[in-house]
Amino acid sequence: MKRLLTPRVRRSLDDEPVHRPPLKFLCAMCGEGYENRSQFERHVLGAHPPRAPSASDVAKTLKGLHFPVTRDQLTRRAEPRVRELIQQLPKREFRSVTDLTKALKALKDQPIG
Ligand SMILES: [Zn+2]
Numbered sequence: 001m002k003r004l005l006t007p008r009v010r011r012s013l014d015d016e017p018v019h020r021p022p023l024k025f026l027c028a029m030c031g032e033g034y035e036n037r038s039q040f041e042r043h044v045l046g047a048h049p050p051r052a053p054s055a056s057d058v059a060k061t062l063k064g065l066h067f068p069v070t071r072d073q074l075t076r077r078a079e080p081r082v083r084e085l086i087q088q089l090p091k092r093e094f095r096s097v098t099d100l101t102k103a104l105k106a107l108k109d110q111p112i113g
Helices: 008-015 037-047 055-062 070-079 079-084 097-109
Strands: none
Touching: 037 070, 055 070, 055 079
16 A cells, blocks of 8 residues: 555656546526635625625616616616615616615615525
């Protein structure tokens, strides 16, 4: 057994072509795969920041909207981080900014489960 692990044998083992391991970290949100955790985490934070889009993210989405607007129309134009919030809105038409922001506020006031 000892013979098997002479430096020479060991080197030849090391030189063997390394098979690319399957990607260990798959993003559940977009299906991207990453080999190590830090890459994966950087992706998630960059591409899918955790909850609570900022007020300015929401404002960007609302900017230039023509009312009435349906939830589906909103979903299509929202940035990914806002989209999640929009999708929680009731599936109906919103008549005005006030109507919409009220609905958004109601969502935010709900305890986050
Ligand atoms: Zn992703």
